[in-house]
Amino acid sequence: xxxxxxxxxxxxxxxxxxxxxxxxxxxxxxxxxxxxxxxxxxxxxxxxxxxxxxxxxxxxxxxxxxxxxxxxxxxxxxxxxxxxxxxxxxxxxxxxxxx
Numbered sequence: 001x002x003x004x005x006x007x008x009x010x011x012x013x014x015x016x017x018x019x020x021x022x023x024x025x026x027x028x029x030x031x032x033x034x035x036x037x038x039x040x041x042x043x044x045x046x047x048x049x050x051x052x053x054x055x056x057x058x059x060x061x062x063x064x065x066x067x068x069x070x071x072x073x074x075x076x077x078x079x080x081x082x083x084x085x086x087x088x089x090x091x092x093x094x095x096x097x098x099x
Contacts, residue, residue: 051071061074
């Protein structure tokens with residue numbers, strides 16, 4: 001009987017991420033410009049009330065500005081704000097909305 005391959009050998013190889021110190025990356029590059037290898041997919045667990053409030057805010061901003069704004073955009077904006085408050089600067093341009 002043939003031996004089954006281990007799970008580790010069956011997994012698809014993913015390209016490693018290179019960390020470059022001192023080179024700021026703009027939020028739009030993180031989001032769309034650099035391709036899929038430059039992004040990390042994650043999940044965030046929110047209480048239903050918080051999700052509803054963020055969804056309502058995104059809808060109000062979308063109506064007020066005429067631009068597509070999602071809860072995802074608000075989460076990125078919040079993360080950039082938290083990093084900035086703690087002295088971590090990602091880029092000169094902190095605009096996360098696509099043109």
